[in-house]
Amino acid sequence: MEFDYVIVGAGSAGCVLAARLSEHAATTVALIEAGGSDRKLEVRMPAAFSKLFGTSYDWNYTTAPQAELGGRGIYWPRGRMLGGSSSMNAMMWLRGTPLDYDQWDVPGWSYDEVEPYFRRAEHRVGSNTGGVYGTSGPIHISELRTQNEATGAFLRACAELGMTRLDELNGAxxxxxxxxPVTQDRGHRWSCADAYLRPAMARGNLTVLTAAQAHRVVVEDGRAVAVDYGSGERVVARKEVIVCAGAIGSPQLLMLSGIGDPDVLARNDIPVVRESPEVGANLMDHLATGAYFRCPKPITMSGAESVPNLLSYLVGRKGILTSNVAEAVAFIRTSEAEPAPDVELIFAPAVFVDHGRTPPAGHGLTVAAVLLQPESRGRVTLDGREPVIDPGYLSAPADLRRLVDGLKACLDVGATEALRPYVSGTIEPYTDPKTDDEMAQWVRDRAETLYHPVGTCRMGADDASVVDPELRVRGVEGLRVVDASxxxxxxxxxxxxxxxxIAERAADLIWQH
Structure with missing residues (x-):
């Protein structure tokens, strides 16, 4: 099979590119996805996303043992289906701050330059104070249809602590x-497969191959010309191969194709096609800790899957099962020296333990603290053909200090008058650490990923970067990487x-050539 463009990975970025590139009728596009269909109730039902963890819809990764987390290997779910992780995430649409993009210091990627691409994607329903969002894009963004009453109390608690109520969390x-803000359409999840891919699949110039895991990008005479996948199949790219396999899959595929650190390739008997030592390096992730509070009112998501709640969802797309679990957030600075928020507080009207896989000990609430700008860096390498994921959590001491400060902020929220009717002490598995040392140990013992790995195919204007500012892999013609990596x-x-x-902008960059 031959196509103009071959895209590897039908996650968020792959769905965007498949749709945008196939808008041109004369252009042929193939999209290769290792997983299968996203047609499943647990995908559609917002509150059920944790039911997908550890199933065939999940890559089900585990990191290398983390020295600073008590030697624990940390479970990393990643979507393995059409829509990728947008089909099993918590549906939170939070761009971050303008500083986040300005600090990349990459030509063409300042916030002023990328902001129009956010708007191109967005279809804001409901409030849009100040015209922050786009309103005609494919991705539906809305408020929750049914907010838990305890979530309103959390918002009042934040005000009580002197925080600023934001009309829009995606503003300047x-x-x-x-x-x-959630990616939902009238109470249903609205993934990138819904927003971009499904409408595009009716086009005759787009071919979607599922259950088709890519094994290698074929490079001949310095140019990417094909992708080997499945059981010996090959698809040829006349113009470009675009790797959209995510922060783990993209460096993995590049290394399997001979593009990477020569030492890593040599250890795995892979011939070097292009030396690129930073492939797999610069791995970052948002690490989260938090506190659990017992709720004396039976209003939480414990037992949410009752027959009445299920009927409310199936018949009217309303009720507790439309919850994304993480119903409200606050962005705070733990120090005046921080140029922007360094910790995010997330409120859930549930005891969200073990990624939602462990039943709670009763009705309870979670206030989590997320480290937004980790100084720690890790790496993805290979063991044979399999990825070895070492995020290096807390290898930078400042990260632990910020998380302890974040945990204190969680406790401050739980102690407010606003939450008093909804909090009666803490609940298992929280251990009520009191001193900084005890809190640090709680972080080491219980901190988990917030599912945001990035950085392993770093973009930059410098020669050491994996991809250039147009997302082209340095030293290999006809090959780009477009995703969180x-x-x-x-x-x-x-x-x-x-x-x-990134994918919206990549489509423009591709058409410029």
Whole structure:
């Protein structure tokens, strides 16, 4: 099979590019996805996303043991289906701050330059104070249809603590709090497969191959010409191969194709096609800690899957099962020296333990603290053909200090008058650490990923970067990487929105050539 463009990975970025490139009728596009269909109730039902964890819809990764987290290997879910992680995330649309993009210091990628691409993607329904959002894009963004009453109390608690209520969390100023904007359409998840891919699949010039795991990008005479996948199949790219396999899959595929650190390739008996030592390096992720509070009112998501709640969802797309779990957020600075928020507080009207896989000990609430700008860096390498993921959590001491300060902020929220009717002490598994040392140990023992790995195919204007400012892999013609792996640093938000933005801009960059 031959196509003009071959895209590897039908996650957020791959869906955007498949749709945008196939808008041109004379252009042929192939999209290769290792997983399968996203047609499943647990994908559609917002509150059910954790039911997908550890299933065939999940890559089900585990990191290398983390020395600073008590030697624990950390579970990393990643979507393995059409829509990728946009089909199993918490649907939070949070761009971050303008500083996040300006600090990349890459030509063409300042916030003023990328902001139009956010707007191109966005279809804001409901409030749009100040015209922050786009209103005619493919991705539906709205408020939750049914907000938990405890979430309203959390918002009042933030105001009680002197935080600023933000009309829009995606505006120029993000220090403050508000309800979470979600990628939903009338109570259903609205993934990139819904927004971009499904409409495009009716076009005759787009071919989508599922259950088709890519094994290698074929490079001949310095140019990417094909992708080997499945059980010996090959698809040829007349113009470009575009790798959209995410912060783990993209460096993995480049290394399997002979593009990477020569030492890593040599250890795995892979012939060197192009030396690029930074492939797999610069790995960052948002690490989260938090506190759990017992709720004396039976209003939380414990037991949410009752028959009445299920009927409310199935019949009217309303009720507790439309919740994205992380219903409200606050962005705070733990020090006046910080140029922008360095910790995000997330409120859930549930005891969200073990990624939602462990039943709670009763009705409870979670206030989590997320480290937004980690100084720690890790790496993705190979063991044979499999990725080895070492995020290097807390290898920079400042990261632990900020998370302890974030945990204190969670406790301050739980102690407010606004939350008093909804909090009666803490609940298992929280251990009530009191001193800084005890809090640091709680972080080491229980901190988990917030599912935002980036950086492993870093974009930059310098020769050491994996991809250039137009996302072209240095030293290999006809090959680009377009996904979270190209982000030089993490944004002070969530990664779904910037990945869509990157893909929207990449489509323009491709057409310029």
């Amino acid at each position: 100023a993000t220090e403050g709090f508000g309800p979470t 190209v982000m030089p640093t993490l944004n002070r938000g969530h990664t779904h929105a910037p990945v869509v933005m």
